[in-house]
Amino acid sequence: MISKRLQQLNPYKPGEQPDDRQYIKLNANENPYPASPKVIKAVRAVTADKLALYPDPDSVDLKKAIARMLTENRGLLAPADDQPELPFPITDDMIFCGNGSDEVLSFVFYAFFDDDKPVVIPEHTYSFYPVYAGYYQIPLKKVPLNADFSINKEQMLAEDASGIVLANPNAPIASSLSSVEIKQMLDAYPKDKVFVVDEAYADFSGHTVLPLLAEYKNLLVVRTFSKSMSFAGMRLGYAVGNPELIKALTTAKNSFNHFPVDRICQAAGIASCQNFDWYKKNCQKIMATRDFFQSELQKAGWTVLPSQTNFVLAGKPGRTGKEVYEAIKKEGILVRYFDIDTIRDYVRISIGTDKQMKQLLDIMKQL
Ligand SMILES: Cc1ncc(COP(=O)(O)O)c(C=O)c1O
Structure with a gap:
């Protein structure tokens, strides 16, 4: 009964969600702070008669709210001082919305990559990319990272x-390339091929490549509400790019599911954009907690890769990531390890509240 296609799939494995006891969950890069109460008010305002009707398939009001939030805030919740203004206003025809950025990325793989040449990704990166490539039978080329875990830009560009x-920033590595480095890559890259930058964690870095959209029509930026906007349970992601690329994504969506962003999600998304100050404060808190946490870990003899995200990759010399994960789990906290060469000796820890991170620090200092 099962198709040959399906038998070849290798599905994504998300961070575990065990229910044998109550855990502090620091394994899925979720936001430890709740959504704004105004978002809950917007959810409650969706009436039963409205639920009987299909939502706007194009999420027009939501796209307008996202475009406005980005334009008014240099593209980020908490832009760093040196993040330039956007050289143009972002308009709703530059935005595509989907059911989480996972779905947006799936449409991206379908819309822009063919099966005759590989799509290039870094060897250690978001582990859903190879899953999409498998799903659409697109060949994949994984380029090893440099010894310091940075992206090997030259090698990524050299592939046909x-x-x-x-x-x-890259996940689970936590560091990023600067906008200048990405601009250099775009300059050296064919203008008729799509260059996707997944900025799921950009709000925690203070930097975005959105200003480069003025110059590069082949650049597509993918974003999520899940991390910096406390929305992982609702599922909302978006892409920002040239209207031609957005049209292609819309064709992919309308050939798969006309209504991936439901009525409640659209209302809550609009309210989130209008209350971005709430998320900005939380984002700044998370960045401060992260900086404190990584410096304390370093002082305690841990290796920590400098993070520009809401998680850190940390290792204890002489212990595998799995051993560290197990020891921490015994104390009621979930983190994540990867049974993969090069990062086997690390665990990935999402940044929680100050209280949660102090509790974790006490455990880690004992190890
Ligand atoms: C780099 C990256 N991109 C995209 C996603 C997917 O986010 P979502 O589907 O929740 O929007 C994640 C989730 O962890 C991620 O780490």
Whole structure:
């Protein structure tokens, strides 16, 4: 009964959600702070008669709210001082909305990459990319990272490929390329191939490549509400790019599911954009907690890769990531390890509240 296609799939494995006891969950890069009460008010305002009707398939009001939030805030919740203004206003025809950025990325793989040439990704990056490539039978080229875990830009550009997908900041590595470095890559890259920058964690870095959209029509930026906007349970992601690329994504969506963003999600998304100050404060808190946490870990003899995200990758010399994960789990806290060469000796820890991170620090200092 099962198709040959399906038998070849290798599905994504998300961070575990065990229910044998109550855990502090620091394994899925979720936001430890709740959504704004105004978002809950917007959810409650969706009436039963409205639920009987299909939502706007194009999420027009939501796209307008996202475009406005980005334009008014240099593209980020908490832009760093040196993040330039956007050289143009972002308009709703530059935005595509989907059911989480996972779905947006799936449409991206379908819309822009063919099966004759590989799509290029870094060897260690978001582990859903190879899953999409498998799903659409697109060949994949994984480029090893440099010894310091940075992206090997030259090698990524050297491949004869149908496109590049780069998570920036990268996950689970936590560091990023600067906008100048990405601009240099775009300059050296064919203008008729799509260059995707997945900015799921950009709000925690203070930097975005959105200003480069003025110059590069082949750049597509993918974003999520899940991390910096406390929305992982609702599922909302978006892409920002040239209207031609957005049209292609819309064709992919309308050939799969006309209504991936439901009525409640659209209302809550609009309220989130209008209350971005709430998320900005939380984002700044998370960044401060992260900086404190990584410096304390370093003082305690841990190796920590400098993070520009809401998680850190940390290792204790002489212990595998799995051993560290197990020891921490015994104390009621979930983190994540990867049974993969090069990062086997690390655990990935999402940044929680100050209280949660102090509790974790006490456990880690004992190890
Ligand atoms: C780099 C990256 N991109 C995209 C996603 C997917 O986010 P969502 O589907 O929740 O929007 C994640 C989730 O962890 C991620 O780490």
